[in-house]
Every structure is written in C-alpha cells, then in structure tokens.
Amino acid sequence: MSEETPAPLWEVFIRSKRGLSHNHVGSLHAPDAEMALRNARDVYTRRMEGVSIWVVPSAVITASSPDEKDSFFDPAADKPYRHPTFYSIPKEVQQL
C-alpha cells in the first residue's frame, strides 16, 4: 500500500452568478491552492455552475459545536421584538 501523505483537504465555495454570494459546494484534495482551484473548476463547474471559486484549507475552519447549539444560539431565541411582526400598528396606517 502507498506510503504517500495524502494532499490536504480544501473546502470549495462557488458564486453561481454575479450578485449572489459564494456557497459551500463540497471539498477536494489538492497539494496547493492553485491546484485546488483548478480541480474545483473541473469537479464542481463542468456545466457553468460558477463564475467565481474560493478554496479554503479545511484545517483552518473554526466551526460552532452542534453540542452547545442550544446555549450558543440562546441569546436570539427570546427576543421577538427584533422582528417587525412583534409590533401592532393601527389599521389606518397602510404601510409601515
């Protein structure tokens, strides 16, 4: 079996068209950023799915933990007044 060290993993983000943000589409292995971009083009945009690609080393991503998701997102859970539907407005006002 091979003794090679596998090439690092990169996360791939694609802007599908101008005006939209980059979205995560998957990952791939490549020895460096340049190759990661070229591989991402071949793997994820064979049918014009993108106009711009970002590749990010998977190892540098910091993610929130699903285990603490309740406490982590808690601060937003009890603040309905952040939404416009929280407020009652007299009927006479047509648009607000």
Add this chain to the structure above:
Amino acid sequence: MISDPHEAEFQALIDSDQRIEPRDWMPDGYRRSLIRQIAQHAHSEIIGMQPEGNWITRAPSLRRKAILMAKVQDEAGHGLYLYCAAETLGVDRAELIDLLHQGRQKYSSIFNYPTLTWADVGAIGWLVDGAAITNQIPLCRCSFGPYARAMVRVCKEESFHQRQGFESLYALSHGTPEQHEMAQDAVNRWWWPSVEMLGPPDTESTHSAQSMAWGIKRFSNDELRQRFVDMVAPQAVVLGLTPPDPELRWNEDRGHYDFGEPDFEELRRVVSGDGPCNRQRAAHHLAAHDEGAWVRAAAAAYAAKHPATSAAA
C-alpha cells in the same frame, strides 16, 4: 426504548425528516453503515469509468466521442463528490482507496461485465444509468446531509447520461440490420445484470431494515427494481428492441409490469469477485493509481517549495 439522550435527539431529527450533519452525534452503526455505503458508491462511479472508457478512442463519430468523454468525466466527478461526502464522516479518501485495492470494499456488480461492441455504450447509458438513477433519486432525501447533497448534484447530471444512451441505441436500432442486431445483442447482455444491480431480493437483503429506520434507504431493493422495470419496459418498445425476459408483460391489476426472476446466484458470484472482469477492473485501477504516483509526488514537492499557496503553510 431509546434511553441515551443523544440517541433520542438523533432519532427525533430523523423521524421529523431533518438531516444529520457531520458534526452531529450519531450512533457508531449509522456512521459505519454510511461510510461503507458511500465508499462503495464512490468506488462504483470510479470503476464504472472503465467499461465505457474502453470505447472512447473508437467512438463512431466526433459527436459521440465528445459525449462519451463528457459522460465518463462526469462519473469521475460523481466519485469525487461521494469520497468528499464519506470524508465528512472521519475517514480519509486514501484509506478508502486502499480498502478497494485490498478487495475489502466492493463496488457495483454491473461494472464487472465487458463492453464488447459500441452498442454496449448505448445499452449502459440506457439501462445501467437508468438503474442507477432509480436507486439515486430517493437518496437525494437520505438522512445524512452531505450524501443527500452529493446525490442531488449526481442526479442532475445523470439524466443526460441516460438520454444519450437511449439516443445512441435508438440510432443503432433504426439503422442497418447489422446495427439493429448489435443493439439487440447489447440489450440481451445488459438487461439482466441491470435488473440485478438493484441488489439482492428483500428476503435476503442484510442491511435494509436498519437502513430504512435510519432514513438512509427509503425504498426496498424489490420496490426499486419494480420501478426500474416499469420505467424501461415501455422505452424498449420505442427502441424497437426486445428485453430477454419472456415473462415481461404489463399487469393491469397490479398497475405494474410483471417480470421474470433475476439470477441472484449470478449477482452473488459477481459481487464476491467472480464476474467476467473483476480482476481486470481491480488491476487497472491499481495500475492507474501507481502510475500516477510520480505526478502526486511532483505536485507535493512543488507545493512544499511554494509554501505561500499550500495549505500546510
């Protein structure tokens, strides 16, 4: 009764048709089962390039050649989407490829049959990709997010695969008598292996019940097989080709086609390594992997010399 709070939460997510994501808690069995299934699916896409790749240099026109190259390249892409999904479960692609080379992970039985004539390429697109689509569409709703998302991409691309196969077979079937005969011969050889590739019958399928409870599988092998036959049987009439199954006929009462009993003994034999091309497929993959070693080494050496753009920096 589930007592572990983690497991209760996991099952609740599945029962409410939500997706499990890589960093969520999951039972070991769920993780193992997915790694096995996704890896075997990935290997199938990659090994599946061989039977069709065999005809790229001999395609009868530039148009057919361009189409076939695009299709085979898609299959490479499918393999990569799937290895990527498997890796989110904590395995490395290199590990999975080693397991394939050691024969400890399998791939679909269908790719162990030879492509003897050009018509086989059309029959594969129509029947093999047709069976694959039947299997893959429900996987777009699989409970594991990365697998489901990979399947959405795959299914979008597969529809061209089946159509190009149908078109190519249709052209042959409506061509000269020799071409028609070649198309019929290809269908004779690919029909049963395609019906069998949807897996062993429900009575013998070892992983099915648990996979269903975990939302990995949505329909049983026999349900998928029926769906496949219902899809392709009327298409065969349009093609002007006759499936090699004397029992194939529409059943008004059931609202489905009846069909003969597939040779599951043959399926078992081919899956366990004794099909016409198993050794050739495995040897070819290993050789391609070994012959590419110097390219990977050169790319790694280049990356090491230019640390600014390498992830290891």
